[in-house]
Every structure is written in structure tokens, then in C-alpha cells.
Amino acid sequence: MIEPGAVLEALAAIMTPEILPWIILGMAIGIMVGAVPGIGSVLGMSIVLPLTIPLSGLQANILLVSIFSGAMYGSSISAILLRVPGTAAAAATLLDGHPLTEKGLPKYALAISATSSALGGGITILALLLLIPVLGSIVVLFGAPQIFLIAMFGILMIGVIASQGSFVKGVTAGLFGVLIMTIGISPASPGVRFTGGSLLLFDGLDYVAILIGMFAIGEMIRLAAKPRGDNTTIVDGGSIVSGIGTTARNYVTMIKSGFIGMIIGAIPGAGSSASNFFAYAEAVRTAPLEEQESYGKGNPRGVVAAEASNNGTVAGSLMPVIAFGIPGSAATAVLLGGFLLHGITPGPELFDENLSFTYSLILALLIGNIFILIVGLSIVPYVGAAITRLDKDFIIPVVVVLATVGAFALRANWVDIVTLLIFGLIAYLMYQYDYSIIAMVIGAVLANILETNLQRSLALSDGSLLIFIDDPVSVTIIVIMTLLMISPKLTAWYNSRTASSNELE
Amino acid sequence: MSVISQSRPLGLDIGEFVLLGTFWSFSAGIFIWSFSYPGFTGMFPRIFAVAVLIGSTLLLVRNHLPEFAQKLITTSSNIQDLSEEVGEGEVAESLEKAEEETEFKLDEPDRPLSDTEFVSAAVVGYFTLSYLVGMLWASPVFGLAYAIWYGKSWQYTVIILIVTFAIPYAFYDVLNLQIVDGYLHEQLGLA
Numbered sequence: 001m002i003e004p005g006a007v008l009e010a011l012a013a014i015m016t017p018e019i020l021p022w023i024i025l026g027m028a029i030g031i032m033v034g035a036v037p038g039i040g041s042v043l044g045m046s047i048v049l050p051l052t053i054p055l056s057g058l059q060a061n062i063l064l065v066s067i068f069s070g071a072m073y074g075s076s077i078s079a080i081l082l083r084v085p086g087t088a089a090a091a092a093t094l095l096d097g098h099p100l101t102e103k104g105l106p107k108y109a110l111a112i113s114a115t116s117s118a119l120g121g122g123i124t125i126l127a128l129l130l131l132i133p134v135l136g137s138i139v140v141l142f143g144a145p146q147i148f149l150i151a152m153f154g155i156l157m158i159g160v161i162a163s164q165g166s167f168v169k170g171v172t173a174g175l176f177g178v179l180i181m182t183i184g185i186s187p188a189s190p191g192v193r194f195t196g197g198s199l200l201l202f203d204g205l206d207y208v209a210i211l212i213g214m215f216a217i218g219e220m221i222r223l224a225a226k227p228r229g230d231n232t233t234i235v236d237g238g239s240i241v242s243g244i245g246t247t248a249r250n251y252v253t254m255i256k257s258g259f260i261g262m263i264i265g266a267i268p269g270a271g272s273s274a275s276n277f278f279a280y281a282e283a284v285r286t287a288p289l290e291e292q293e294s295y296g297k298g299n300p301r302g303v304v305a306a307e308a309s310n311n312g313t314v315a316g317s318l319m320p321v322i323a324f325g326i327p328g329s330a331a332t333a334v335l336l337g338g339f340l341l342h343g344i345t346p347g348p349e350l351f352d353e354n355l356s357f358t359y360s361l362i363l364a365l366l367i368g369n370i371f372i373l374i375v376g377l378s379i380v381p382y383v384g385a386a387i388t389r390l391d392k393d394f395i396i397p398v399v400v401v402l403a404t405v406g407a408f409a410l411r412a413n414w415v416d417i418v419t420l421l422i423f424g425l426i427a428y429l430m431y432q433y434d435y436s437i438i439a440m441v442i443g444a445v446l447a448n449i450l451e452t453n454l455q456r457s458l459a460l461s462d463g464s465l466l467i468f469i470d471d472p473v474s475v476t477i478i479v480i481m482t483l484l485m486i487s488p489k490l491t492a493w494y495n496s497r498t499a500s501s502n503e504l505e
Numbered sequence: 506m507s508v509i510s511q512s513r514p515l516g517l518d519i520g521e522f523v524l525l526g527t528f529w530s531f532s533a534g535i536f537i538w539s540f541s542y543p544g545f546t547g548m549f550p551r552i553f554a555v556a557v558l559i560g561s562t563l564l565l566v567r568n569h570l571p572e573f574a575q576k577l578i579t580t581s582s583n584i585q586d587l588s589e590e591v592g593e594g595e596v597a598e599s600l601e602k603a604e605e606e607t608e609f610k611l612d613e614p615d616r617p618l619s620d621t622e623f624v625s626a627a628v629v630g631y632f633t634l635s636y637l638v639g640m641l642w643a644s645p646v647f648g649l650a651y652a653i654w655y656g657k658s659w660q661y662t663v664i665i666l667i668v669t670f671a672i673p674y675a676f677y678d679v680l681n682l683q684i685v686d687g688y689l690h691e692q693l694g695l696a
Contacts, residue, residue, distance in 0.1 A: 054679065166579045172560030175553050176528050179535060182550035191546035195537055224624035249596060397651045397665055398672070400628060401644045405673045408640060409682050417632050425625065426524065433521040451549050458545070 002133055010359035023364045026063040027371045030070020035387045037078050040087035041071030045334040046215040050406035057342035062364040064338045068331045069365050072310045073117035073372045077225030078388040080109045089310040092280040096302030103298055104237040105159050108380040109151045110305045111243025114376020120258035121307025122369040124315035129362050135323045144456035145467045153481035154326040157268045159439040160485050170436040177443020187448045188455035200415045207409045207444045208337050209416040210423050214437055216403035217420055218427025220396050244262035246300045253283050253301050254308040261309035265316025268328035272313040275399055277310030322350050330438045516568030525565045532557035640684035645670040
């Protein structure tokens with residue numbers, strides 16, 4: 001059962017001048033970074049992460065999670081107005097969002113996007129709030145062997161599921177992420193490794209510097225190759241009130257899409273880039289036959305489905321992070337970085353002594369969705385076009401300087417600057433040749449958890465590997481993870497088999 | 506870039522060869538070095554080094570393997586493949602079209618380096634200069650170099666100079682971050 005006392009305590013904590021401005025600031029940054037093609041939540045969170053050092057753990061993580069949520073909505077602005085999604089989370093939004101702009105109804109489309117994002121996000125956040133006690137009761141069943149299995153499978157699954165063309169590439173990238181973090185002092189035993197006697201490497205590489213290098217420097221090198229934005233004039237028109245009415249009339253699509261987003265968000269590697277397509281496809285599939293042809297030509301229900309689902313993804317993707325410290329996406333990897341940077345350990349603690357932190361984070365998102373609704377209906381329809389036109393010639397120098405100074409602020413260690421450069425270049429090459437950057441980052445973030453829990457498990461079992469298969473929870477994890485990893489392949493195989501048997505008939 | 510990409514070691518682009526070479530040599534080094542550490546301290550990195558070695562070796566030599574092995578290595582099991590069936594193809598087409606349209610609007614002057622090469626080189630230069638003279642002074646120089654390279658207006662140049670100085674200054678002021686001096690200051694006794 002949900003603990004009303006803890007919820008009220010969390011609500012009282014966030015409705016204070018110490019916390020509330022960080023929600024608003026995070027949402028505002030999120031909307032802006034989401035709206036500018038080429039930035040997005042991950043880059044926004046990465047460059048803000050080192051700036052959170054002077055903040056408290058709650059302030060810092062509320063700021064980060066608000067950027068994450070705000071960017072989901074923000075990415076729809078450029079998709080609707082410019083036909084270029086701010087991030088992949090809004091790729092399905094442009095299918096019907098931009099045709100509405102072409103019809104002279106951008107305000108109408110933006111109002112649908114704001115209401116669907118806020119309501120889809122809000123409903124799934126409420127569901128997450130109700131699920132916290134259930135998650136808490138599951139988490140206590142997990143010991144060191146199960147956490148090791150989940151972390152290991154997390155890396156493998158992201159390597160496999162989010163691999164772009166080759167699962168060997170994905171898995172190798174993920175494991176390389178773990179390997180680079182073995183430099184320096186071992187978290188599981190009193191030993192210092194691979195430093196060559198250098199004191200600068202004694203504490204190893206900083207995963208935050210790796211995150212910033214891969215997501216900020218690598219992304220800026222990549223952005224440099226992209227063409228400069230155009231200055232197409234957007235015809236102003238459409239009714240905001242009609243947009244709200246359209247979302248309200250399509251409440252079934254909105255709620256269903258929100259939950260599709262939530263479920264897909266909880267699967268490592270899938271995330272909002274997949275959920276918006278699944279929700280969109282579901283909307284098309286369930287539409288009456290005569291209506292199906294209107295999708296892709298400005299059907300407002302397409303915008304409702306895509307936008308409700310990508311904001312629903314936020315609630316789903318928080319579940320594995322809060323419960324097990326396993327991020328399922330790049331944005332949640334940065335969020336986990338924020339947890340660890342501020343000494344917050346995911347897992348049972350967040351459901352027990354730190355329960356009010358967990359509820360505060362969730363309630364902050366709920367308030368953030370109200371902010372999306374207000375800003376999305378009152379400001380974005382009037383200034384959205386200006387936000388999306390922030391030029392790469394401004395973004396690149398500013399982000400590079402912010403990322404560099406921010407990384408140096410972590411430990412005032414020049415190793416972090418070298419890390420930034422090396423991993424920025426590695427990320428650029430990985431992007432060029434379809435290697436999963438997310439898998440590598442998640443490998444780096446999870447390395448510590450993996451090593452500590454493997455060492456504990458082997459100590460418990462006197463070195464026997466049977467500890468990983470000798471209880472029902474471990475076996476269940478192995479079965480579920482294996483099914484999740486092979487299910488896309490099985491589905492593809494089943495579909496091709498069905499198609500060929502149909503052809504024969 | 507075009508001159509470099511003509512050489513294809515092991516049938517791979519030079520960039521991918523460098524990437525996989527980095528994976529391979531790093532994991533091989535860690536594997537050998539791990540034997541210097543006793544017990545679990547050496548065992549954990551050794552396990553992962555072996556796994557990365559196997560993966561990177563397979564990827565490096567994939568073009569010289571039998572067809573079935575190549576297929577196994579390059580096959581994806583991507584959940585997003587499913588989304589292609591539900592419309593991603595349409596979006597990809599739409600995005601490509603949008604990019605093509607934007608590219609048509611480009612009228613960039615010829616420069617000796619591509620944008621990617623310039624930004625990479627500028628970042629390396631910025632980091633080096635930061636080490637030599639301090640990040641507080643190197644940051645606006647980086648902003649200025651960027652503005653000059655792309656022939657930006659003086660208004661843009663002034664704004665970018667102010668912003669790229671204000672960011673490190675804020676860190677210096679708020680966090681007392683030691684970014685005012687660099688290696689040269691130390692050597693010249695100015696620190």
C-alpha cells in the first residue's frame with residue numbers, strides 16, 4: 001500500500017522555495033534543449049550534471065529528471081513546426097504534426113502536443129506513484145547475485161536490443177564500457193589497477209567525464225557536420241482551445257498511448273524512440289478503416305498518440321533505475337550518474353529510509369507536467385519557432401566550453417579533460433560506424449555495481465557460480481531477460497514464416 | 506578524409522579500424538596486465554578483457570570469415586526493427602527528405618578542413634591551450650577562433666566572446682575552480 005504520510009512529506013518538501021524553482025528551471029531547460037534539433041535531453045542533462053555539484057541530492061536530481069521530462073515534450077515543437085524532430089522521441093509526431101502546420105494550424109498542433117504530453121506523462125507518473133510499494137516489495141527479494149545478473153543482463157540487453165545492425169557491436173561496446181572503468185582503485189578489493197604508478201589515475205576514470213565526453217563533445221563533433229537550419233516562415237494559425245478539446249475527445253488514445261510508453265520505457269534499450277512508433281501504430285491500427293488513410297496527413301490523433309507515449313516513457317524508464325540502479329536509456333544513465341554523484345544509492349534504500357526522496361522525485365515530475373501544460377499552451381505557441389532556430393554556431397562553442405569547464409569542476413583533474421577528448425572522438429567514430437554509444441555508457445556506469453556484486457556473490461558461495469542459478473528469483477530473471485533478448489528475433493522469424501506460408505497458399 | 510578512407514585495412518573503413526583497434530589493443534593490454542594483480546582484483550578485468558578481445562577480433566576480421574559467420578556477427582536483434590514495420594520506414598523517408606531539402610539551401614564556402622575536422626581540431630587546441638594558460642583565458646580564444654573560422658558577424662563574435670568568458674568565470678567565482686593559471690604560468694613563475 002502507498003504510504004500517504006511519506007507522500008505528503010515529499011509534497012511538503014518539494015513545494016518549498018528550495019525545490020520548486022529547480023523543477024521549473026529543469027522543465028524550462030528541458031523544453032528548450034528538446035526543441036532545438038541536435039541537443040536533446042541527454043546532452044542537456046550531461047552538461048548540467050557537473051553544474052549540480054553545489055546542489056543537494058534532491059535539488060540536483062529533480063533538476064535532471066525535469067530536464068528529461070521537459071525535453072520529451074520540447075522535441076515535439078521542432079517536429080511540428082520544422083518537420084525535424086528535436087529528438088527521436090518525437091519522430092512519429094512529425095507524421096501528423098507537421099501536416100497540421102502546413103495546413104496553417106501550428107497552434108492547434110502545439111496545443112494537442114502540450115495537453116497530450118502533460119496528461120500522458122501525468123497519468124503514468126500517478127501510476128508509478130501507486131506502483132512504488134509493489135516495486136519496493138520486489139526489490140527486497142534481490143541480493144548481490146540477482147543485482148549482478150540484472151546489471152549484466154542490462155548491459156547485454158542494451159547491447160543486443162539497441163544495437164544498430166549488429167548485436168556483436170552492441171555487446172562489445174557495452175563490455176568495453178565496463179572494462180575502461182577497471183582502471184584505478186578496485187571497488188571490491190583493496191587494490192589499485194592499471195595506473196602505471198600515476199596518482200592522477202588512482203581514482204580511475206570518472207564516469208561523468210565519460211558521459212560528458214560521449215554525449216557532449218562527441219555530439220558537437222557530429223553536429224558540426226549537419227547543415228545549418230533554415231529560416232522558413234511559419235504561418236501563424238490554429239486554435240489552442242480546439243487543440244485542448246481534441247486531446248480531451250481522444251482520451252482513450254491518450255491514456256492507452258501513455259501506458260504503451262510507460263511499458264516500453266521500462267524495457268532497457270527500447271525507450272521513447274521506439275514507444276512513439278508503437279503508440280502511433282496502435283492508434284492507426286484501432287482507427288476505423290475510413291480514418292486510417294488520414295494518418296500521416298494531419299490526423300490530430302496521431303499527435304495525441306505519439307506525444308502521450310513519449311512522456312509516458314519517462315515514468316517507465318525511472319522504474320529500473322530507482323529499483324535496481326539499472327538505466328535503460330542514455331538519459332537514465334545520466335540520471336543514475338546524478339544519483340551516484342550525490343551519494344544516492346538506488347535499490348532498497350529508496351523504498352525504505354529514502355522513500356521521501358523517491359516520492360519527491362515522482363511528485364516533481366507530476367508538477368513538471370503541469371508546468372508543461374501551462375507553458376505549452378501559453379508561451380510555446382507564440383515563441384516556439386524562435387526556440388527551434390537556435391543556431392549550431394551558437395550551440396557548439398557554448399556546449400564545448402560548458403562541457404569542458406563542467407568536467408574539470410568534477411575533480412580538478414586533467415585526466416577528466418583527456419577523458420572528455422578521447423571519449424568524444426570514440427563516440428563520434430561509434431556513431432559513424434553504428435556502434436551503440438548508449439551500451440558503452442551504461443557499461444561504464446554499471447561497472448562498479450557489477451564488480452561489487454560479483455565479488456559479494458562469489459564470497460557468499462565460496463567461489464561457486466551456482467549461486468547465480470540456485471534460487472527462483474535468479475532463474476526468473478534469467479528466463480525473463482533471455483525472452484526479452486530473443487523476442488524481437490523470434491517475432492521477426494514468426495512474421496517471415498507466416499508471410500511465406502501465406503504466399504504459398 | 507577522402508584520401509584516408511580509400512585505404513581499407515582488413516576491408517574496413519579506416520575510422521572503424523581505428524575504433525576496433527582501440528578496443529582490441531586496450532583489452533589486450535588489460536588482459537596481460539591483469540595477471541599482475543592477485544585474486545578477484547585481476548580476475549574481474551580479465552573476464553571483461555577476454556570478452557572485448559573476442560568481440561573486437563570478430564568485428565575486425567568479419568570480412569574474411571565464412572558467410573554464415575559474417576551473417577551471425579552482423580545480424581541485429583533490434584526491438585526497433587519491429588517499429589519499422591509500424592511506420593518507421595515512412596518517417597525515415599520523411600526525415601531524409603527534410604534533410605535533403607535543408608541541404609539544398611546550403612551555400613557554404615570551401616574551407617581547407619571539413620566542419621567535423623575543424624571542430625575536432627579546435628577542441629584539441631582548446632584543451633591544450635587550457636592546460637597551458639588556464640581555461641578562463643582559453644575559452645574565449647576558442648569562441649573567437651570559431652567565430653573567425655566561420656566568418657561570423659562582429660555582433661555574433663562579441664556575444665560568443667562574452668558567453669565563453671562568462672561560463673568559466675562563473676565556475677571560477679562560484680566553485681573557486683583553479684582555471685586562471687596554466688602550465689606556462691607555473692614555468693614562468695607567474696602562478
